[in-house]
Amino acid sequence: MNPVPRLVEQFERGLDAPICLTWELTYACNLSCVHCLSSSGKRDPRELTTRQCKDVIDELERMQVFYVNIGGGEPTVRSDFWELVDYATEHHVGVKFSTNGVRIDEKVAAKLAASDYVDVQISLDGATAEVNDAVRGPGSFAMAIRALENLSAAGFRDAKISVVVTRHNVGQLDEFKALADRYGATLRITRLRPSGRGADVWDELHPTAAQQVQLYDWLVARGDGILTGDSFFHLSGLGQPGALAGLNLCGAGRVVCLIDPVGDVYACPFAIHDRFLAGNILSDSGFQNVWQNSALFRELREPQSAGACGSCEHFDGCRGGCMAAKFFTGLPMDGPDPECVQGYGEPALAAERDKPKPSGDHSRAGGRKAPVPLTLLTPPKKFCNESPV
């Protein structure tokens, strides 16, 4: 029952509930990756309480959202993280969580191995410490590998290694695959977005036009069994329609969305900005109401103008690309993606453009100095015992 165009049209009109949803539990993070989508670092004093999080899970269960992708920040530094994971899986909401590995010690790995309903995704942006740590910070490669070793030793099957493809690691795809094989893991690769702190580094980090082709060819040749989260639909114009696996459509506000640590609902994980804010689960009567009735999501579910891309023969393949990528690079929303494979994005990027100001930032002051895992290794006794500022 593979998706057919009719179904894609259904999706573009939006579903009564998202197929899956990303939920960032905290803005606190022990790392400060240069491309962090959510500009994480410091806890936000308004972050949802344990009770409020459980209420969200209850609502997701009622709406039959089958699973949530939990992220952050580093979600495992929340002291109630495991309590919330258990609560979700007990309430028929599966959990996939993304982590840099900081808390995946032997004991946690054993606990995870015993659960049938939790998937773990370890972030790694280089197949070598040199490439990885330049983006994710000193010591982060070793931390991720230790987590993978612990999971593998505990018998946890099929962890995911999650890679954001950059100019510096696109040549390491085979090495990433070998790394995944070594730990019985699955490789997941996704697109670098100019969102959050990513806006500051995107120009230097995003794959070149030649590398996009290299990436596409690798996916077509070796992509079987590689997860992409439908991330590269902007590349579908490089080959035959359907050569890339997946739905190849932008699901923002239609089949996916993001709940942030304070309960704000955004159209997608790459769009944490007021422009894409649909509402707040606390002040707008819950998630279901925001999902079904927010003005922004209703607008996104209307037919979108192809604009400048209307006459392009590849429009059916890429649908104009990624909304967030255009917005955060300061390109018009009804024009080509900045990484348009026909090259239409390049002149647009070269022209004068106005990048939007971030509407929120939880980065630690002074940027990255050194890894700070030790201060967070012991969870605060109460959620608010640790000053967020």
Added chain:
Amino acid sequence: MVDLDVRWRLHPQVAVRPEPFGALLYHFGTRKLSFVKSVGAVEVVTALGEHPTARDALRAAGVEDDVTYRKAIATLAESRMLVRAP
């Protein structure tokens, strides 16, 4: 092709979410998502376990000769959304 002369039922770890186009099926074990693309097919698929054979289920719904229904059953059986039942 799938054996229609035995009893099939939804895998116990499969959840069915009704949608305007039919239903979304999610298998909590394999983490796979499937789409059933008509309301009629959803009715047949969810009722399979109540009939001694899949053919009986198709007959009860009046769609015994409709190849799209058989294909739906075959696809779901292949992805382990459906399992043989005693």
